[in-house]
Amino acid sequence: MDDKQPMVFEDLPVGEEYVDEYVLTPEMARDYAEGIEDPNPWYLEHSPFGGPVANPMLIVAQHARLFKTKYVTEGNVHTRHETQFLNPARIGKVIKVYGTLVEKYLRRGREYLVMECRSVDEDGIEICRDRRTIITHYAKRPE
Amino acid sequence: MLTAAEQLAIGQEIAPTVKQMTIERMSRPLMAGGNPIHYDAAFARNTGLPGPIATGVMSSAFLSEMLTKAFGVDWIRSGSMDVKFIRPIYAGDTVTARGRITGKRETSTGVRIALEIWCETQRGEPVTVGTASVVVH
Numbered sequence: 001m002d003d004k005q006p007m008v009f010e011d012l013p014v015g016e017e018y019v020d021e022y023v024l025t026p027e028m029a030r031d032y033a034e035g036i037e038d039p040n041p042w043y044l045e046h047s048p049f050g051g052p053v054a055n056p057m058l059i060v061a062q063h064a065r066l067f068k069t070k071y072v073t074e075g076n077v078h079t080r081h082e083t084q085f086l087n088p089a090r091i092g093k094v095i096k097v098y099g100t101l102v103e104k105y106l107r108r109g110r111e112y113l114v115m116e117c118r119s120v121d122e123d124g125i126e127i128c129r130d131r132r133t134i135i136t137h138y139a140k141r142p143e
Numbered sequence: 144m145l146t147a148a149e150q151l152a153i154g155q156e157i158a159p160t161v162k163q164m165t166i167e168r169m170s171r172p173l174m175a176g177g178n179p180i181h182y183d184a185a186f187a188r189n190t191g192l193p194g195p196i197a198t199g200v201m202s203s204a205f206l207s208e209m210l211t212k213a214f215g216v217d218w219i220r221s222g223s224m225d226v227k228f229i230r231p232i233y234a235g236d237t238v239t240a241r242g243r244i245t246g247k248r249e250t251s252t253g254v255r256i257a258l259e260i261w262c263e264t265q266r267g268e269p270v271t272v273g274t275a276s277v278v279v280h
Contacts, residue, residue, distance in 0.1 A: 028173065035171045036204045037162060040211065048216050056211075056219055057204035064176045064200075075180045075190055078199040082225040085218065138180065138190040 007071035009104065009111040009136055018066040018099040018115075024054055026091055032058040043091075053088035059095065059127050063117040066099040073136075079112070080133040086126050094122040102131075109140030148247075148254035148279040157242045157258070160209040166234040169197045192231065199228035202262040202271040205240040210260070213242070214277045217253075224260065226273030237265040242275065253278040 029043045032055055040055070047053045060083055067073050089095060096119070103114035113134050119127040168174060170182030179186040180196060187195045203226055210218045232238060239262065246257030255278050262271040 031171065032173050035168045035174050036201060036208070037168070038204070038208045040208070049219075053219070055204065055207070056222070057200060057207045058173070060203070061173065061176070061198075061200050064198075068177075073178075075178065075186065077180065077196075078228060080225075080227045081200070081203065082223075083203075084223040085220065088219050138192060 004068075004070060004072050007067060007073045007136065009113075012101060012104060012113065014101055014104055016070075016101045018069050018097075018101075020062070020065050020069050020097040020099075022062065022065075022095055022097075024059075024089055024091055024093050024095050026052070028058065029054055029091055032061075047088070049088045049090070052091040054091060056085045056089070056128065059089050059119050060130055062095070062119070063097060063099065063115070063130050063132060066097060066115065066117060067113075075137050076134045077138050078132065078134050082131040084129045086128055089119070089121060089127045095127065096120050096122070106141075111136040111141065148256070151244055151247060151254075151256060151279070153244050153247055155244045157209065157213045157244070159242075160205050160212070160240040162205050162238045162240075164197055164201075164232055164234055164236045164238055166195065169195060169201070169234060174198055174201060194233055196231040196233060197236075199226075199271065202226075202228065202232060202238060202240070205238060205262060206242070206260050206271070206275070209240045209242060210258075210275060210277065214256075214279060217279050218277050221253075221278040222275065223277075224273060224275040226260065226271050228271050230268055230270040232262075232264065232270050238262050238270070239264075245274075250278060253280040255279075
């Protein structure tokens with residue numbers, strides 16, 4: 001049974017931490033490559049790193065899952081990301097994702113949340129760091 | 144094609160990447176993450192949008208593809224980007240990722256290249272704007 005609650009801006013504590021984990025499968029790499037039409041063989045066959053690696057943006061895109069580990073979310077919109085790529089993510093590895101809500105604010109009737117995230121593989125190799133900003137809903141709050 | 148650091152000049156544009164956005168690709172689970180604003184027309188209209196919008200990181204992926212083609216493994220190991228999604232991207236839009244070199248500086252580990260990066264649609268509007276940097280060896 002899923003006991004997650006709807007995400008309510010006022011109730012979100014700054015400093016709250018989130019953790020997620022997934023296996024970086026060849027199927028994910030292929031589906032992502034098809035989704036953005038980037039058939040670079042690095043992501044599917046061989047790369048200069050010694051085997052297939054993930055498209056770096058595939059790893060960043062998975063950071064969006066973090067709020068869903070605790071809340072039911074629907075309709076949020078990503079507005080900004082500041083990302084550092086540090087190492088290739090090798091296909092087949094378990095990727096652990098860590099996030100912290102570092103800021104929240106209201107601006108022009110919209111609710112903004114800022115999360116700092118990092119992805120690390122099962123060997124402890126840090127793949128990327130990301131500071132991402134979202135608005136909880138595109139529609140503005142009632143006056 | 145990869146370019147050696149000495150061949151890069153401030154003001155130079157790197158080769159663009161052009162993509163056609165489709166609702167089929169926007170709605171894939173890895174893209175949309177289950178968020179109906181990216182594939183459900185009725186949901187999008189209820190939020191005040193004319194239709195589903197692509198997730199912003201799809202445009203970041205187009206920029207990253209362009210930068211991977213330009214800088215290869217250096218982008219994967221040392222790239223950084225700071226981008227804002229300033230306008231929605233809709234199904235049917237043609238999105239062009241572009242970049243221009245704005246700085247070049249010797250460091251202890253290589254030459255740090257700074258860029259202005261953006262995506263624009265066929266309407267000529269920027270939809271994603273920001274900066275990137277990479278250390279070229």
